Amino acid sequence: MKGATVQVAWHCSEPVLSLDFHSQSGLLATAGADHDIKFWSVHHKENGAPTVTFEAALCYHSKAVNVLRFAASGQLLASGGDGGEILLWKRSLIADEKPCWRILKTFQLHVRDVLDLAWSPDSALLMSGSVDNQCMIWDVATGKVVQILNDHQHFVQGVAWDPAGEYLASISSDRTCRIYARQSAPKKSKKRKITAVESLFTCRQVLAKTEVATPTITTTTDGNVKAFKAQHLFHDENMPSFFRRLAWSPDASLLIVPSGLYKMAHDAPSFNMTYIYSRKDLSRPCIHLPAPSKPVVAVRFCPAIFALVKNVAEKDMSSGFSLPYRLVFAVATVDSLIVYDTQRNCPIVVFAGIHYAAITDIAWSADGRYVAVSSQDGYCSLLAFSKDELGTRLSCNEAPANVSSCLPETVLANAQQSLTATSAEMSLVSEPGGLVDHDQSPPDAACPRPLRYRRITLAALPASLPPNVLEQPILPISISVPSPSPLKTRKITPVALAEDSR
Numbered sequence: 001m002k003g004a005t006v007q008v009a010w011h012c013s014e015p016v017l018s019l020d021f022h023s024q025s026g027l028l029a030t031a032g033a034d035h036d037i038k039f040w041s042v043h044h045k046e047n048g049a050p051t052v053t054f055e056a057a058l059c060y061h062s063k064a065v066n067v068l069r070f071a072a073s074g075q076l077l078a079s080g081g082d083g084g085e086i087l088l089w090k091r092s093l094i095a096d097e098k099p100c101w102r103i104l105k106t107f108q109l110h111v112r113d114v115l116d117l118a119w120s121p122d123s124a125l126l127m128s129g130s131v132d133n134q135c136m137i138w139d140v141a142t143g144k145v146v147q148i149l150n151d152h153q154h155f156v157q158g159v160a161w162d163p164a165g166e167y168l169a170s171i172s173s174d175r176t177c178r179i180y181a182r183q184s185a186p187k188k189s190k191k192r193k194i195t196a197v198e199s200l201f202t203c204r205q206v207l208a209k210t211e212v213a214t215p216t217i218t219t220t221t222d223g224n225v226k227a228f229k230a231q232h233l234f235h236d237e238n239m240p241s242f243f244r245r246l247a248w249s250p251d252a253s254l255l256i257v258p259s260g261l262y263k264m265a266h267d268a269p270s271f272n273m274t275y276i277y278s279r280k281d282l283s284r285p286c287i288h289l290p291a292p293s294k295p296v297v298a299v300r301f302c303p304a305i306f307a308l309v310k311n312v313a314e315k316d317m318s319s320g321f322s323l324p325y326r327l328v329f330a331v332a333t334v335d336s337l338i339v340y341d342t343q344r345n346c347p348i349v350v351f352a353g354i355h356y357a358a359i360t361d362i363a364w365s366a367d368g369r370y371v372a373v374s375s376q377d378g379y380c381s382l383l384a385f386s387k388d389e390l391g392t393r394l395s396c397n398e399a400p401a402n403v404s405s406c407l408p409e410t411v412l413a414n415a416q417q418s419l420t421a422t423s424a425e426m427s428l429v430s431e432p433g434g435l436v437d438h439d440q441s442p443p444d445a446a447c448p449r450p451l452r453y454r455r456i457t458l459a460a461l462p463a464s465l466p467p468n469v470l471e472q473p474i475l476p477i478s479i480s481v482p483s484p485s486p487l488k489t490r491k492i493t494p495v496a497l498a499e500d501s502r
Helices: 408-425
Strands: 002-005 016-021 028-032 036-044 050-059 065-070 076-081 085-093 099-108 114-119 125-130 135-139 145-149 156-161 167-172 177-182 201-207 209-220 223-232 254-263 270-278 287-290 296-301 328-333 336-341 349-352 359-364 370-375 380-384 435-437
Touching: 002 050, 016 370, 028 065, 028 370, 036 065, 050 380, 076 114, 076 125, 085 114, 085 125, 125 156, 125 167, 135 167, 145 201, 167 254, 254 287, 254 328, 270 296, 296 359, 328 359, 336 359, 336 370, 336 380, 349 380
Parallel strands: 016 065, 016 359, 065 114, 114 156
Antiparallel strands: 002 380, 016 028, 028 036, 036 050, 050 435, 065 076, 076 085, 085 099, 114 125, 125 135, 135 145, 156 167, 167 177, 177 201, 209 223, 254 270, 254 296, 270 287, 296 328, 328 336, 336 349, 359 370, 370 380
16 A cells, blocks of 8 residues: 655645545545635556646635535535535536536525535435534425424534435534434325425434443442443534544444544543444444544545455454454544454554644545545645455445445446436526636536636645655554644734723
8 A cells, every 4th residue: 555645736725625536537526725626636656656636626616615525426516615505516528528517506505614415325315514503404406405403502513324315414513423314204184284394304313421430439228339420422612623524334334423532430531532333223332443642533434345354363353343244444533544444453554644734534436446635734645555455345246135235336326327317307507617627728618617717737845744654553542643733923013002081
């Protein structure tokens, strides 16, 4: 494997807030505080290190773009910004068979920043989480909200949609993670009509606190009993990140939640933690993954499913999972990336000391060859795996029957079929917008000219960047991660204030 912080001006030195891979073309899309969405092709240098080449930009948001996510079909892209708007982009082809992205719809109901987005498995619905404390579920075909979830009391910083379509998950800085379950629509009566808002999802579980032992001993008729006190599972609003991106596994069997905080006892020190919940019991975590000294801000599963590795040392086999295949996932703390699988109890790789500011998002390529992270320092880092380094990918014929529908190629085919069935309901808006190759003139009428068109030159960055890669498969509890954070100074000019005459 090879890893590097790619030395290009990703978003004009502004923070890179989100990124995602397109499942078909392999293009990496990034979103930044410069208001733009940019597309990059990922490839290797001669020495095998990953690098990128700028391809095109989408310029329509008026403020910072906090999140972007491709639909499973690969034909739609959703982006959410600081203005509370959600833009829906549709992929089409221009005359020379090059892809062009045009604005399909604009969703505007959130009154404050949109921080995270999640697509339904069939790409028909979209879930958003915002600083206005609300989650909204949007109908992509009509552009209307079908349900508003307003249970959280603080910023909603992460949302995730169960690949099986049964559950939703959201996490907030109010220190709770909420699990919503799909409920069947009640029978209609002549006197009262049942709306979609009343029959979609309802809160099934609130993950907020756990009980830990206290030093207090209470004497009862049965003897001495140790008292217990409830402790919060998650960090509060003072966690140094605006994002808490949680994730479901591609087979829908696991939910991994970041920003965990764990105590062995009431008076014991707290540890940063990642919680893994089993679909069979979403009320309590089945596995606790300790993190380094910084909080966990994002989790992302590799879309591919792998065969079990043979001849794994017995000491590495006690991972707590009993799956007939391997899932691979990445955990991002504020300043490091840790890659795990479900067969071993130690990380595959630790990628640390790579950014001066907080990491904001993670993305996997569809084939599992690349994992990328974005950061507020304005750069992105890439970790490239050689062919079969993570293991042998399972095909539809090799995978168990219950997970074959979760493989990337099956998900893509199903999502495209669903999109084709509903495409007649969608209509392009008349707003300008589009994706333009930076080496060509604007496209013709087949692809409307974007609101802003400009040539972008990638500037080389100074060579004095943080160290590249630490590829050491060690337990994360023992990781000592450098956290360089140079202080920025500014000149303050004193101003004389007039004395109150009274």
